[in-house]
Amino acid sequence: MSEARILVFAYSDVGHECLRYLLDSGEHIAACYTYSDPTPPLAWPPSVFRLCQEHGVPVFTDVDWKDPHEIRRAGELLPDLIFSFYYRELLPREILLLPRLGAFNIHGALLPKYRGRAPVNWAVLEGETRTGATLHHMTERADAGDIVDAEAVPIGPDETSIEVQRKVVGAAVRVLARQLPALKAGTAPRRSQYPSQAFTRGRRSPEDGKIDWNQPAKRVHDLVRAVTHPFPGAFTDTFPEKTWIWKTGLPGLSAHDAYPGQPFVHENRLMVCCGDDHYVDVIVLQPEGGPEMTAAQWILAHSVYSPDPKAGKTVS
Numbered sequence: 001m002s003e004a005r006i007l008v009f010a011y012s013d014v015g016h017e018c019l020r021y022l023l024d025s026g027e028h029i030a031a032c033y034t035y036s037d038p039t040p041p042l043a044w045p046p047s048v049f050r051l052c053q054e055h056g057v058p059v060f061t062d063v064d065w066k067d068p069h070e071i072r073r074a075g076e077l078l079p080d081l082i083f084s085f086y087y088r089e090l091l092p093r094e095i096l097l098l099p100r101l102g103a104f105n106i107h108g109a110l111l112p113k114y115r116g117r118a119p120v121n122w123a124v125l126e127g128e129t130r131t132g133a134t135l136h137h138m139t140e141r142a143d144a145g146d147i148v149d150a151e152a153v154p155i156g157p158d159e160t161s162i163e164v165q166r167k168v169v170g171a172a173v174r175v176l177a178r179q180l181p182a183l184k185a186g187t188a189p190r191r192s193q194y195p196s197q198a199f200t201r202g203r204r205s206p207e208d209g210k211i212d213w214n215q216p217a218k219r220v221h222d223l224v225r226a227v228t229h230p231f232p233g234a235f236t237d238t239f240p241e242k243t244w245i246w247k248t249g250l251p252g253l254s255a256h257d258a259y260p261g262q263p264f265v266h267e268n269r270l271m272v273c274c275g276d277d278h279y280v281d282v283i284v285l286q287p288e289g290g291p292e293m294t295a296a297q298w299i300l301a302h303s304v305y306s307p308d309p310k311a312g313k314t315v316s
Contacts, residue, residue: 004101004184007079008032009087012045013165014106014133014172018085019048021173023055025180030077031058035088044162044230065092074098081183084138085172096138101186103138106176108168110134110150112198115143120168121161122201125226127218130154131164133172135179137190142200146190148183149175158249160225206232213238213261214275217250221280224248236272239263239287240302246292247284255279270295 007030010019015034022029034048052059063070071094082103084091096103109119111134123131132152137145151174153167182188209227211220211234224234224245233244238261251271258264258273263282265271271279286292293301 003028004080005030005078006081006083007074007077007099008083008085009091010034010048010083010085011088012048012086013169014108015048015085015087016046016051017169017173018083018106018176019051021176022083022180023051023057025177027180029055029057030079031060033060033063033074033087036061042230065089065095071095082138083176090140090142091138093140096140101183104148104183105136105138105143105145106172107134107136107143108132108165108172109143110152111136111143111147112193112195114201115198116200117203118201120165121204121226121231124155124159124161124164125222127222128155131168133168133175135172135175136193144193144198146192148188148190149179151175158225160228162228162230209234211236211245212275213272216276217274217278217280220272220274221248221250224280233286236261238272242288244286244288245282245284246286247282249281249283251279251281253279265299268296268299270299 005028006022008019008022010016010032011034019032032048032052034052037047037049049059049061065071071092074095075098079099081101082095082099084103084105091103107119108131109123110132114122114131120131130152132150134150135148136143137148139145151171153164153171155164179188209223209232211223213220224247227234228246233246235242235244253271255273255277260273260275262273263270264273264279270282272282274280282295284292284294285298
């Protein structure tokens with residue numbers, strides 16, 4: 001099989017691992033476009049920029065695709081094949097038309113569901129039981145091109161977004177490995193997406209993590225696990241101070257004579273009533289400006305206790 005010059009656009013964990021697979025496979029990476037690492041560097045996501053430096057791959061960061069110079073420079077790389085792995089911007093039409101073998105993207109969902117930003121977080125938030133990775137042709141519309149291949153992964157009822165994301169990364173690499181020979185030969189399969197099944201979710205902001213205790217307990221639990229570390233987190237202002245909730249559970253207990261958002265201590269456990277008259281079990285939390293703590297530590301710090309194991313105490 002003849003060598004193909006591959007131009008990569010990559011970011012985050014999917015970008016890092018898919019690029020690493022190409023490098024480990026000895027593929028010819030003409031260059032990589034990514035983003036500058038934050039200062040100070042973070043443990044997550046892994047740095048595509050450093051990976052390129054370690055392997056001597058020409059790397060360009062924070063490119064403005066409205067600049068004609070950047071379009072010309074990309075064209076001078078003469079790519080046969082383009083891959084986008086979690087790159088954060090839509091590529092202009094001039095870039096998509098460069099490679100003779102086509103331009104392909106890996107998206108962290110089972111398209112056509114969850115087009116757009118933060119697909120894993122949205123899938124967890126919506127209580128999905130599975131998601132996956134999809135390899136598809138790139139078009140000028142986000143995540144709308146014909147599908148080459150996809151692989152599903154399960155979502156457990158208590159799994160967090162980062163735990164699911166790790167599964168999606170593995171699926172993304174496997175899909176890439178499975179289809180790379182056909183992509184290089186120009187013989188990869190393709191099938192249309194079903195527009196009637198498509199929907200897009202938008203960008204999430206830290207403010208979207210505010211908990212609405214009027215929602216059902218499962219919905220609150222799903223929000224917490226969707227935005228917990230390494231994401232900004234879910235928070236509430238119904239406690240004595242603004243508090244981030246990092247881990248919850250669903251005890252399956254009905255709430256009686258309680259209002260949504262009311263904290264309740266029972267047998268050294270901190271629970272909060274939700275809109276469906278069921279409790280969410282708060283397991284790890286963090287008052288604003290303070291350290292993370294377990295529910296038992298929080299109860300002790302606030303001098304709240306339940307002397308009678310058969311009786312609970314509300315937190316005022």
